[in-house]
Amino acid sequence: MSTILEINQVVKQYGDYKALNAVSLNIPKGSIYGLLGPNGAGKTSLIRIINQITMPDSGTVIFDGEKLQPKHVQHIGYLPEERGLYNTMKVGEQCLYLAQMKGLSKAEAKKQLEYWFDRLGIQGWWNKKIQELSKGMAQKIQFVVCVLHKPKLLIFDEPFSGFDPVNAIIIKDEILALRDQGATIIFSTHRMESVEEMCDHIALIHKSNKLIEGKLNDVKRQFKTNTFEVGILSDKPEALMQALSQNFSTNPAQFKSLNNEFKLNIQLGNASPNELLNSLTPFGQITHFVEKIPSVNDIFIQTVSGS
Amino acid sequence: MSIITLIIKREFITKVRNKSFIVMTFLSPLLFVAIAVFVAYLSSMKPDTKRIAIHDKSGLFVQEFLKKNSKKATYDYQDLTALDLNFLKDSISAEAYEGIIYIPKVQDTKLLENKIQYISNDSPGIAFIENMQDIVANKLTKANLEKAKLDTLAIKKAQAKVVINITKASGEESLKGLNEIKIGIGGAFGYLIMMFIIIYGNMVMRSVIEEKTSRIVEIIISSVKPFQLMMGKIIGTALAGLLQFFIWACLGFILLFSVSLFFGVNIGPVSGAQDVLSAQPEMSSSAALYIKELWNLPIAGILAGFVVYFIGGYLLYSSFYAAIGAAVDNQTDSQQFLMPIIMPLILSVYVGFFTVINDPHGTVAIVFSMIPLTSPIVMLMRIPFGVPLWQIAISVTLLFASFLSVVWFAGKIYRIGILMYGKKPTWKELYRWMK
Numbered sequence: 001m002s003t004i005l006e007i008n009q010v011v012k013q014y015g016d017y018k019a020l021n022a023v024s025l026n027i028p029k030g031s032i033y034g035l036l037g038p039n040g041a042g043k044t045s046l047i048r049i050i051n052q053i054t055m056p057d058s059g060t061v062i063f064d065g066e067k068l069q070p071k072h073v074q075h076i077g078y079l080p081e082e083r084g085l086y087n088t089m090k091v092g093e094q095c096l097y098l099a100q101m102k103g104l105s106k107a108e109a110k111k112q113l114e115y116w117f118d119r120l121g122i123q124g125w126w127n128k129k130i131q132e133l134s135k136g137m138a139q140k141i142q143f144v145v146c147v148l149h150k151p152k153l154l155i156f157d158e159p160f161s162g163f164d165p166v167n168a169i170i171i172k173d174e175i176l177a178l179r180d181q182g183a184t185i186i187f188s189t190h191r192m193e194s195v196e197e198m199c200d201h202i203a204l205i206h207k208s209n210k211l212i213e214g215k216l217n218d219v220k221r222q223f224k225t226n227t228f229e230v231g232i233l234s235d236k237p238e239a240l241m242q243a244l245s246q247n248f249s250t251n252p253a254q255f256k257s258l259n260n261e262f263k264l265n266i267q268l269g270n271a272s273p274n275e276l277l278n279s280l281t282p283f284g285q286i287t288h289f290v291e292k293i294p295s296v297n298d299i300f301i302q303t304v305s306g307s
Numbered sequence: 308m309s310i311i312t313l314i315i316k317r318e319f320i321t322k323v324r325n326k327s328f329i330v331m332t333f334l335s336p337l338l339f340v341a342i343a344v345f346v347a348y349l350s351s352m353k354p355d356t357k358r359i360a361i362h363d364k365s366g367l368f369v370q371e372f373l374k375k376n377s378k379k380a381t382y383d384y385q386d387l388t389a390l391d392l393n394f395l396k397d398s399i400s401a402e403a404y405e406g407i408i409y410i411p412k413v414q415d416t417k418l419l420e421n422k423i424q425y426i427s428n429d430s431p432g433i434a435f436i437e438n439m440q441d442i443v444a445n446k447l448t449k450a451n452l453e454k455a456k457l458d459t460l461a462i463k464k465a466q467a468k469v470v471i472n473i474t475k476a477s478g479e480e481s482l483k484g485l486n487e488i489k490i491g492i493g494g495a496f497g498y499l500i501m502m503f504i505i506i507y508g509n510m511v512m513r514s515v516i517e518e519k520t521s522r523i524v525e526i527i528i529s530s531v532k533p534f535q536l537m538m539g540k541i542i543g544t545a546l547a548g549l550l551q552f553f554i555w556a557c558l559g560f561i562l563l564f565s566v567s568l569f570f571g572v573n574i575g576p577v578s579g580a581q582d583v584l585s586a587q588p589e590m591s592s593s594a595a596l597y598i599k600e601l602w603n604l605p606i607a608g609i610l611a612g613f614v615v616y617f618i619g620g621y622l623l624y625s626s627f628y629a630a631i632g633a634a635v636d637n638q639t640d641s642q643q644f645l646m647p648i649i650m651p652l653i654l655s656v657y658v659g660f661f662t663v664i665n666d667p668h669g670t671v672a673i674v675f676s677m678i679p680l681t682s683p684i685v686m687l688m689r690i691p692f693g694v695p696l697w698q699i700a701i702s703v704t705l706l707f708a709s710f711l712s713v714v715w716f717a718g719k720i721y722r723i724g725i726l727m728y729g730k731k732p733t734w735k736e737l738y739r740w741m742k
Contacts, residue, residue, distance in 0.1 A: 015739075
């Protein structure tokens with residue numbers, strides 16, 4: 001898979017503070033790329049470099065095979081975390097202005113705006129001022145401004161904040177649709193469940209360094225501990241525990257179920273899942289047998305608190 | 308359309324469409340005229356007549372005072388020598404006298420020079436006291452002259468009265484009041500340029516702060532360079548200012564033109580000013596003369612000077628304003644940084660009004676009309692008095708050169724400032740940003 005954005009050894013220093021310490025990332029075309037990291041990790045610094053708001057002190061950024069340069073702003077759409085529009089300017093004029101800044105002609109901008117306003121059901125807002133709109137409504141406008149010029153690369157910083165659940169789903173579907181049309185999406189958020197749901201690649205930045213990068217499934221595989229969550233209805237728990245402790249390490253587990261079974265986390269070690277099953281079956285009815293796959297949340301917490 | 312034109316256009320349209328711009332452009336000249344008329348009306352109003360009691364024991368002066376009484380006079384003198392002085396004093400407020408002039412009876416009138424009293428509960432005006440002193444002094448002088456057996460009529464004839472006529476080397480006679488007109492015009496334009504710089508500089512700053520606090524700046528500078536944004540903003544706002552000035556200039560011309568017509572003054576250079584005056588003697592009021600002189604001023608030069616110095620001064624100062632706007636989060640925080648900017652502006656107005664007016668071509672005036680921070684105002688005040696072209700050339704060159712260097716530093720502060728939120732920066736930090 002070819003990459004749309006290649007970040008090589010980028011360093012950014014603010015005074016004595018190093019915001020990015022030789023960070024390298026490869027963002028594959030057509031992916032939804034989750035950029036994760038605790039507050040102050042350096043995500044915004046990196047996003048600003050991609051947007052050419054600031055320049056890296058060293059290192060290179062390659063956009064679609066070329067060194068990143070001012071003409072590329074036309075192909076990048078950016079939704080910053082701190083949203084803002086001109087409060088006293090009319091919605092339509094404002095969108096036209098911002099679209100023209102991204103290199104669209106006035107006619108083309110107008111056509112696109114009509115398409116998007118229609119699509120999001122906000123046709124009536126053209127002559128409204130931003131200050132007359134609610135926060136969520138303004139967010140929608142901002143989303144439109146961000147995607148209007150059909151960018152190849154979209155950068156969303158916390159795209160769902162400020163949206164109610166209904167609108168959040170609308171925006172999520174739009175993001176997925178844009179990906180299906182060929183756009184690449186960089187997605188920076190602290191909402192791990194949406195990363196889980198949408199991203200196919202992730203990178204984790206912590207304290208100015210990249211700690212993890214890769215396909216979401218690969219990262220999960222890398223972090224899995226070969227642990228199975230087991231539920232068993234057993235009359236002889238003591239015997240069961242004794243049998244298990246010979247080959248496996250066990251911990252009590254917690255999960256929801258309808259039965260009053262015995263719940264365990266069992267780490268396989270070198271054994272296979274079938275061997276575990278075989279050692280379980282003599283002791284009762286197995287009601288639950290699932291491999292524990294680490295969630296993004298687990299990976300995040302484990303990596304950040306472990307470093 | 309290039310991006311910078313796009314920004315200029317937006318800034319211009321936003322400013323011009325703003326209600327306060329429209330109100331200020333069309334209402335403030337009206338307001339200005341209205342205030343002038345109002346002040347003129349107030350000063351033409353006759354103040355209340357004040358009653359002054361005269362208690363003249365000497366009997367020498369009472370007639371002199373009574374002679375001054377007329378319907379138009381502010382003071383109404385009444386001879387109350389017959390009444391007792393203490394009784395008069397007691398009845399000041401009851402009888403609504405402004406005051407009592409008490410002139411004692413003396414042997415030698417010489418003694419009177421410092422014996423006369425004015426008794427009042429209120430402090431009298433200086434002009435009134437001087438007026439009374441003049442009346443007494445005139446009478447005394449006259450008496451003294453007679454006593455010395457001098458011919459008062461001959462002395463009066465011998466007194467010379469001198470009027471110096473001011474003429475230009477070119478031979479054309481000019482009006483005595485012309486200097487006052489020049490001061491007035493120069494002062495008005497100098498003051499106007501200061502107001503323009505402050506008002507439009509502030510607009511730039513407000514607009515920067517607005518973009519910063521609404522956070523839209525992050526979206527914009529992901530499409531354009533911060534420097535382009537700053538310049539677009541400065542230029543767009545300047546165009547709005549020039550439009551406003553242009554409208555005012557047009558209104559001013561219409562006003563001057565109609566006033567000139569009203570007084571029957573021929574418009575156009577010098578030609579036939581005398582003919583007009585001789586042809587219409589009844590119109591040869593001094594007003595007509597002044598208006599005539601107004602037309603003779605280098606109006607085109609002054610207007611061109613205003614435009615050039617407004618652009619230069621505004622560009623210079625608004626770069627500071629833009630940098631400050633970027634550095635702070637809200638307007639209250641900007642005060643600390645605005646102080647050093649306003650100072651040179653105020654200084655130049657003072658220099659203009661105290662130095663240029665007394666000596667338009669003196670060293671101080673020349674130096675201040677060269678220093679870029681003060682030159683827009685000081686030079687503009689000098690222009691009506693006629694400034695050599697080379698001085699203007701140097702001053703304008705210095706102004707625009709310093710603009711270029713200031714805008715470069717301002718751009719650096721701006722670039723960093725717009726992305727800094729929260730803390731109000733210190734002077735030290737601003738200096739670091741510039742490096």
